[in-house]
Amino acid sequence: QELHMEFDKVVVGDNPVIAAEEVWETFVSLTQKHVLPLDKEYSPPRLDPSGDTTFISMATYRDENCPNTLTEAFKHADKPEGLHVGLVEQNCYSNCRTGVQKDLSIGLAPPDVDCVKTFCEGEMGQYCNHLRILRINESESLGPAMARYFASKLWNGESYFMQIDAHMFFAEKWDMELKKMMTLAERPNPVITNYPPPQGGHWQRSIGLRMCE
Numbered sequence: 007q008e009l010h011m012e013f014d015k016v017v018v019g020d021n022p023v024i025a026a027e028e029v030w031e032t033f034v035s036l037t038q039k040h041v042l043p044l045d046k047e048y049s050p051p052r053l054d055p056s057g058d059t060t061f062i063s064m065a066t067y068r069d070e071n072c073p074n075t076l077t078e079a080f081k082h083a084d085k086p087e088g089l090h091v092g093l094v095e096q097n098c099y100s101n102c103r104t105g106v107q108k109d110l111s112i113g114l115a116p117p118d119v120d121c122v123k124t125f126c127e128g129e130m131g132q133y134c135n136h137l138r139i140l141r142i143n144e145s146e147s148l149g150p151a152m153a154r155y156f157a158s159k160l161w162n163g164e165s166y167f168m169q170i171d172a173h174m175f176f177a178e179k180w181d182m183e184l185k186k187m188m189t190l191a192e193r194p195n196p197v198i199t200n201y202p203p204p205q206g207g208h209w210q211r212s213i214g215l216r217m218c219e
Contacts, residue, residue: 033148048159050161050163051161051162051163052163053163053165054163054164054165056165057165058085058088058165059088059089059090059164059165059166060083060088060089060090060164060165060166060167060168060181061090061091061092061160061161061162061164061166061167061168062079062089062090062091062092062168062169062170063092063154063157063158063160063161063167063168063169063170064076064091064092064093064094064157064169064170064171064172065093065094065096065150065153065154065156065157065171065172066093066094066095066096066097066121066172067096067144067147067150067153067172068096068097068098068118068144069119069121069172069173070118070119071172071173072093072095072119072121072124072125072172072173073119073121073124073125073128075170075171075172075173075174075175076091076093076121076125076130076137077125077128077129077130078174078175078176079091079174079176079180080130080133080136081129081130081176082176082177082178082179082180083176083179083180083181084179084180084181084182085181085182086130086133087133088181089133089136089181090136090137090138090162090164091136091137091138092138092140092157092158092159092160092161093121093122093137093138093139093140093157093160094139094140094142094153094154094156094157094160095120095121095122095139095140095141095142096142096143096144096147096153097117097118097119097120097121097141097142097143097144098115098117098118098143098144098145099117099118099143100117102114102115102116102117102118103115118144121172122134122137122139125137138160138162140156140157140160142156154169157169166181166184166185166188168184174202184198
């Protein structure tokens with residue numbers, strides 16, 4: 007709240023460069039004041055010695071696809087019992103409005119889809135207790151970078167860490183395939199990254215897009 011109050015004081019005038027600098031300085035100052043002290047006190051959990059658990063870090067902003075993403079992850083995993091999700095849900099819960107429409111208007115809207123509730127009532131609801139949730143009112147969102155930072159703090163020592171968006175589909179046994187890739191990398195701490203293909207097409211059972219060879 008303090009950060010948003012400070013942002014309200016920043017007046018965007020004729021020189022947007024100065025305004026941008028003021029916004030950044032305000033953000034850095036309040037982050038150093040409120041977030042860094044907590045981060046220094048944060049004690050990372052002990053790594054799971056089994057080497058067979060996966061943490062999914064996920065931030066969602068008013069995304070109706072979020073429940074399906076969770077369902078896909080557990081439904082298509084080789085070992086869904088080893089999955090744990092850290093979810094930062096940034097939603098509107100009351101007195102909601104739409105984004106800017108094609109005609110540049112903004113209208114009233116119902117509350118956003120409750121990702122956790124919808125998932126837990128669905129076909130993979132038996133894994134509801136595998137979710138760790140931080141709920142943030144969308145009006146208090148600080149953007150995707152901070153949301154992903156918050157989600158990372160929900161990690162509890164799982165062997166593998168994966169960060170994704172809230173609108174994803176999963177290949178069969180995706181967790182097993184990624185673990186194989188980690189082994190084949192022959193490096194102590196490899197990072198596997200990919201730009202996912204768009205919805206539709208024939209990406210299932212294909213090599214997929216590659217960022218490098």
